[in-house]
Amino acid sequence: MEFFATASSGTEKALQKELIELGFQSVRLNSGGIPFLGEIEDGWRACLHSRIAQRIQLVLARFPAPDEQALYDGVKNIDWIPYLRPDLSLAVGAFCHSSNLTHTNYIAQKVKDAIVDQQREVYNARSNVVRDDPDVRVFVFVGSNKATIYLDMSGTPLFQRGYRLEKGEAPLKETLAAAMLMYSGWDRKTPLWDPMCGSGTIAIEAGLWARNIPPGIFREKFGFERWGDFDDKSAETMRRLRGEARRYATGNMPKIIASDYDPVVLKAAEENARRAGIKISFREARIEEIQADGAKRIVVTNPPFNERLAADLKFYRSLGAAFSRLHGCRVTFITSNPALIQCVPLKGIETIELKNGDLDCRFCIYDIP
Numbered sequence: 001m002e003f004f005a006t007a008s009s010g011t012e013k014a015l016q017k018e019l020i021e022l023g024f025q026s027v028r029l030n031s032g033g034i035p036f037l038g039e040i041e042d043g044w045r046a047c048l049h050s051r052i053a054q055r056i057q058l059v060l061a062r063f064p065a066p067d068e069q070a071l072y073d074g075v076k077n078i079d080w081i082p083y084l085r086p087d088l089s090l091a092v093g094a095f096c097h098s099s100n101l102t103h104t105n106y107i108a109q110k111v112k113d114a115i116v117d118q119q120r121e122v123y124n125a126r127s128n129v130v131r132d133d134p135d136v137r138v139f140v141f142v143g144s145n146k147a148t149i150y151l152d153m154s155g156t157p158l159f160q161r162g163y164r165l166e167k168g169e170a171p172l173k174e175t176l177a178a179a180m181l182m183y184s185g186w187d188r189k190t191p192l193w194d195p196m197c198g199s200g201t202i203a204i205e206a207g208l209w210a211r212n213i214p215p216g217i218f219r220e221k222f223g224f225e226r227w228g229d230f231d232d233k234s235a236e237t238m239r240r241l242r243g244e245a246r247r248y249a250t251g252n253m254p255k256i257i258a259s260d261y262d263p264v265v266l267k268a269a270e271e272n273a274r275r276a277g278i279k280i281s282f283r284e285a286r287i288e289e290i291q292a293d294g295a296k297r298i299v300v301t302n303p304p305f306n307e308r309l310a311a312d313l314k315f316y317r318s319l320g321a322a323f324s325r326l327h328g329c330r331v332t333f334i335t336s337n338p339a340l341i342q343c344v345p346l347k348g349i350e351t352i353e354l355k356n357g358d359l360d361c362r363f364c365i366y367d368i369p
Contacts, residue, residue: 155223200269
């Protein structure tokens with residue numbers, strides 16, 4: 001079977017590396033996500049173990065779709081019976097690019113029509129379309145007059161781990177935090193510090209990664225567990241995979257420090273860490289208090305962007321000065337504001353373009369001499 005792990009823009013290389021390290025086969029670098037091959041259980045395992053993927057999708061079919069009839073016929077020729085009974089709800093999403101078919105809503109409508117028409121012929125009944133939390137979610141991509149049909153395995157997006165109930169004012173998605181940690185070069189042994197921790201996402205994701213705790217074990221159910229072919233035998237297999245995932249958590253925990261100036265935000269971060277089962281050293285401190293103490297550590301952080309949180313030039317200058325005092329450390333941060341980069345009086349070793357929601361960002365990496 002062919003799978004596609006979707007990725008936030010800029011995180012594709014980190015996701016490719018992760019999937020290779022997890023032992024998946026035929027992992028290829030691709031824009032927007034990473035394809036890989038395997039049995040159906042490999043798709044289940046990817047949902048459990050991937051920290052960076054947004055979703056895991058099963059590729060059902062590819063076929064020419066130069067017009068609406070070809071799209072309808074191609075979708076109807078897929079055997080939907082194993083996945084979708086009439087008592088299960090359905091949702092269809094679509095994206096198109098450089099094709100004769102140009103309206104995503106119309107594409108989604110034609111795909112839905114083909115699916116439910118097949119159901120009527122087999123069952124004399126059809127699934128209801130439910131926009132929020134459907135049992136089966138279908139996605140169609142039409143590009144260069146060719147259609148690819150995907151079945152979403154994840155259900156809710158994989159960044160929704162289940163441990164974070166308390167959020168700061170500008171929360172970072174867990175999947176992006178995990179990609180930042182990988183791009184930072186952290187070895188999961190060196191002490192790590194997030195001096196602007198907010199709701200604690202970076203520090204918690206670091207702790208989960210260091211201890212080899214698969215993020216999917218916090219989820220009660222994935223999308224594929226609601227498919228029509230997910231029977232008692234499948235459920236038993238998933239119980240085994242979840243048990244193996246819990247036993248996989250054998251890593252050692254390095255020192256992880258998370259600080260913030262806001263005691264209310266720190267309390268929320270502490271509660272999130274408790275839910276995740278991660279021990280983190282939380283401290284109330286302002287960024288201006290950063291001083292060199294000779295300790296080697298890696299800093300991974302998400303400073304205020306200005307778009308969502310107030311951050312003026314004076315703050316950025318103090319932040320740049322604070323970073324420059326951390327001699328012998330690696331400092332990394334994500335920002336959408338070029339002013340912050342200009343205020344760091346050092347030459348970075350690497351800059352990676354990322355997306356944080358709708359914001360175009362840079363992930364900057366410095367080794368402080």
